[in-house]
Amino acid sequence: MTSNIQRINEPYYHSTEDIIHKKLELLNLKNGEVLVDLGCGDARNLIEACSFAKINCIGYEILPEAIADAHVNIAKSGLKDRIEIRNEDFFETDISTINVLIIYLTRYALGALSLKLENELPKGARIVTHQFDIPAWKADREIDYLQKNGQREKIYLYTKK
Secondary structure (H helix, E strand, O other): OOOOOHHHOOOOOOOOOHHHHHHHHHHHOOOOEEEEEEEEOOOOHHHOOOOOOOEEEEEEEEHHHHHHHHHHHHHHHOOOOEEEEOOOOOOOOOOOOOOOOOOOHHHHHHHHHHHHHHHHOOOOOEEEEEEEOOOOOOOOOEEEOOOOOEEOOOOOOOOOO
16 A cells, blocks of 8 residues: 555755754643654754754654664764664554644645644644645744745744644
8 A cells, every 4th residue: 555655756865954943842742742743854854953952753654765864863862762763654653742842844734734733733733834735724823934044934833623
């Protein structure tokens, strides 16, 4: 059986450091929380998040190149005890206990994921995305962010109602 994420064929992009920082700042991470990144790529979001609060992180990724990059980056950061990478299709995983979520996927993929987020996330879960909004969701905050490189990006913060 082909996973949904393989069918939607998401690209593997690296977010800029300042976008990562701003998204994490908006999440207002608290000690003891678990941050989940669906499509975590090279794990830079998760590594940076550990500097914001005493949290643990779980990243979901299926692309072999990204998983290899993530393991190298986590090892270099010394955060193996706080960050776990799961080689799993996030469309198939249980997200019912996730309270803090960071996502960087295209609007098409977010649309495919939207109903799962609505049906499975607990009330009060916080989600941050950038560049693409979650279809059919109303953002609590939408920020037009000017990056250090001069590019503008939209950042969206949501709370599951």
